[in-house]
Structures are given as structure tokens and as C-alpha cells.
Amino acid sequence: MPTVCGLKQILEVNLLRLPVFQCFTCFYWFAHFLSCLDIKTQHMDDFIKVVETIELENYLLDPLAVVKGLRKAAGVDTPFIQHYLGYLSDDTEPHHLVIKPVDTGYITKVIKHRVTVLGVEEGVVLTADGTTVALSPLLLGIEAGLQSTPLGHVRGLYPLTLTKNLGLSFFHHAQSKLPASSSLGPGGCWDNVTAPQVFTLSGVASFATEALITGGMDGVIVGKHVAERTSRPLRLSGLLKEYYNHQLGIGGLDAAPALISQRRRTRFRKLANLPLLKRQIRRLLATYRRLDKDWKKEVKQKVERAKIEEIVNEGLKEFVHSYMDCPAIIPRCMWEAKPYRGIPTLLSLPLSFLFIHHTYEPSQPCLTFYQCSRDMRAMQRFHQDDRGWDDIGYSFVAGSDGYLYEGRGWHWQGAHTKGYNSKGYGVSFIGDYTSSIPSQSTMDLVRHQLAKCATDGVKLVSDFTIHGHRQLVSTSCPGDALYNKIKGWTQFGVRDEVTGVKL
Secondary structure: OOOHHHHHHHHHHHHHOHHHHHHHHHHHHHHHHHOOOOOOOOEHHHHHHHHHHHHHHHOOOOOHHHHHHHHHOOOOOOHHHHHHHOOOOOOOOOOOOOHHHHHHHHHHHHHHEEEOOOOOOEEEEEOOOOOEEEEHHHHHHHHHOOOOOOOOOOOOHHHHHHHHHHHHHHHHHHHHHHHHHHHHOOEEEEEEOOOOOOOEEEOOOOOOOHHHHHHHHHHHHOOOOOHHOOOOOOOOHHHHHHHHHHOOOOOHHHHHOOOOOHHHHHHHHOOHHHHHHHHHHHHHHHHHHHHHHHHHHHHHOOOHOOHHHHHHHHHHHHHHHHHHHOEEEOOHHHHHHOOOOOOOOOOOOOOOEEEEEEEEOOOOOOOHHOOOOOOHHHHHHHHHHHOOOOOOOOEEOOOOOOOOEEOOOOOOOOOOOOOOOOOEEEEEEOOOOOOOOOOOHHHHHHHHHHHHHHHOOOOOOEEEEEHHHHHHOOOOOOOHHHHHHHHHOOOOOOEOOOOOOEE
16 A cells, blocks of 8 residues: 555546646646655655655765754754753754755654644654654654664663653653543544544543654664664664564564564563663653753652652553553554444453454455555455444454454454353454464464453453354354464363353
8 A cells, every 4th residue: 555645646546537638748747746746644654765865965974963963853852852862963063964945844743742732643653564653752762872882871762762751641640630541642543544644642642642652662672773783774764664664474473573663562571671661760750850940849749749659650550561561452543444333332341251263254364554454444344244243243353463453342342252242352363274373473462462461451350261263153263273273272261062161
């Protein structure tokens, strides 16, 4: 699917049908007009293309000078940032980044983060893997990594990318007395997944929206990577392509390199843990108090009595659960789901079962966000239009791209295992697994990450049981090969055909 110049393509297709454009001369001038109509979207691919252009026009500058120049053009500079990265150079210096005026507005739009009163989040881009990333913390992490010492020490990596936003969000939440679920996030939806321009949040913004957290995690990962490399990357655009645009092959994630966005949470878990994050937030608070006198006064008056340690511990517990233990789940709006038909039935949590399926059709594993989204739409059409169901039947669907896709989700009863829909979640692997099994990474996504997320979040009981679809309904699902595989999983339950009780 194309991700850039959506309007330009629409104009080309529709206007060329008009009689006037049968004239070659008219067509020539129209083509010239379209070449000038450089419509850039809020997609990472478009941002990378702009960076490539800037790099070509400033070919003598290294990646550090480029990333500093982008930050300066976007107006991202505060005493807090200066504390770690120093002051930005003056435009009169011989080696400063030159950006054309036509690109400056776009750079500001995609880098400078803010949330409008209408709940539109700016300074974020959609990436090829279907996640939304704030560019500011990502670029700050890369800049910190490029400025690291020869010994690999990265000054300010965590505060610049992640822990400042987390800390502010934790304390704001404690003072506002909002529900616990609103301390982090939310995510949101794009106006158009093919040519994204507007990202609208799904709720009230915290100081750590999902895009800020995702961009912060990427900033830590990529910043650490460039700091530890024996040689610096030749181009910022090349580094971004390496991380965000890796094409998975037939082996899926099992055969993929470690430094790609699809492995974000796995990679971050190897770099960070709860004790490290606690230390980083304590240091962040001490630094922020020195640099922001108003915030210091506010914390002293309103928060110190509320036990700072307790606030940090509670906030980090939520962060670790949501962004390190749980898998990333692509929401319905991102795969362009149709609305639910009728009135959904609320589940009574926690549930006791996890039912494993395969889709059979589509028969091939999906390896990209666009392929998996297409498969999700196809299954929803089949379930709604051919079978007459209210929605796609599964609770969640596992792609081979490293992500789960939201079906009916955590709270609504599915239509996946007849007679047992109210008792468990139905999770399906995209593909036909009669004679082969999903990649190990895809199975781990369900067996370990989804299961832990569900039990820790009190969606499943701690001693839940896994069943294959065929154990409860007359069917070959989830395929012979996959069924034989899940029989070796710890939570798998053999079902007595008479009593229905797990043996």
C-alpha cells in the first residue's frame, strides 16, 4: 500500500479522466503542477525522505549535526534538554544545517510535540509496523547516543527519552485524582492509515501518551545502539530505515535482526528493568527540581505528603505491565474495522480459559501491518456478511509481524468457541497450521506475553486452562500441527469428554 502523496494519486487518477487531459500539452502542465504539489503525510517514510533530501543538501554534515539541526528547526530546546545535550549552535557557524523553507514547516509539524484542545496529538508519525511514534524523544535519544563518550556512557538517555514524561505523568495523576487507568496514555486513531495527517487521542491526554512512550522506548533502544557501535552511522536516514523499515522474510521475526521496531518491547526489556527505571526517575526528579523552580514549589506543596516513593512505584508498576509485560496490540481503528452490529455482551472477568484457533483462511501468515490489517478486514467481512455475526468472532488475532490485533478485545464476548464464548478468550493465529506451525516468536506472543498480561491484569485467572478449538467443538481447528504443539504448553488441559472437566 502506498503511504505518501495520497491526494496526489487521487488527483492523478480522477482528473486524467477529464477530456482536457487528453491533450498532451495540458497533461504536461498538469504533471508539472503535480510535481510541485509535494503533499507530505505524517508517516515515518515521508519523514525519512525529507531527512534524505536535507542530508543530500548538507552532505558535509555528520548525523549528529543533522539531528541537532532538525531539533533546532523544530524549536525543541529547553533548559532541561540543554542540561544534558548542551546549547545548540548559532546559524552563523560554518557547519550548521541548512533547511529549505518549504521543509521547515513540515519538520516543525512532525517533531514538535503537543496535544491540542481538541485532543489532536501533533509531533507524531505512523510507522510501517502500524505503531505511532513521537519523534522528539526518539531524536533526543539518538542525539544523546551520538554524543556519548568513547566508553559508551550516554548522558541523559533515559530522562531525555522516557523518564521525564513518565515522572511528570505519575505526579500529575496523583494530584488530579484521576482513575488509575489514566496515569499513562492514551493511544488514538489516524484519520487515514494510508496517508495519515491527523492523529486523534481516544481519551484525555496524560503527560505520557502512548506515542510519547513508544517514541521514548525507541529513543532508548536506538540511542543505546549508536553509542555502542564501533563506528558511527553514516546517515540519520539510514539508521531510521534500518530500524523502522526492515522487511520480514519467510522466517518472520525468528530470522529477523534484533534492532527493528517490531522487536521494540523485547529489546527494551533487555535494556531496562524496574530497579533501573526507579533509579532513573529519582535522578530525574532531583534534576528537574533544580531546573524548574515552579515545579519544585508545586511538588513540595502538593505531593511530598503523598509519599513520592509510593507514587513512583505505583506508576512504574502500571508502565511495566502495560508496555513491558503485555504485548503490543493493534487497535481496531488501525486495521480499519467496521462497527459492531447490535449490542455487545460484557464479559464477567476474570475468565478461566484461553481457546486456540487458526484462521485456515487466510491460509498464509501475514508479515506486515498492511497484510495483517487486510486479513483482519477480510475475516470481519466473512464473519459479519457470510455468517451473520455481529463482528469478527475472535477476541484477539496473532499476526506473524510481531503484533496482536484487537478483535472483540478484553471486555466483550466473542463468537469463537460455540457454547464457551462467555468462559474464555478466543485467540487465532493467522494462517493454516494443519502441517506447519507459526514462528516461535508468534507463539511466544500468545503463550507467554498475552497470557501474562491477562493474568496480571486480572482478565484471566492465574490457573487458567488452554484448550484447542477442536477439544470443544467438532472441527479440525487449530490444525494438526499447531494442536500437537500446544499440547506441550504448561497450561494445556486435557478435557474429559463426559464431564467436560480438565484432567
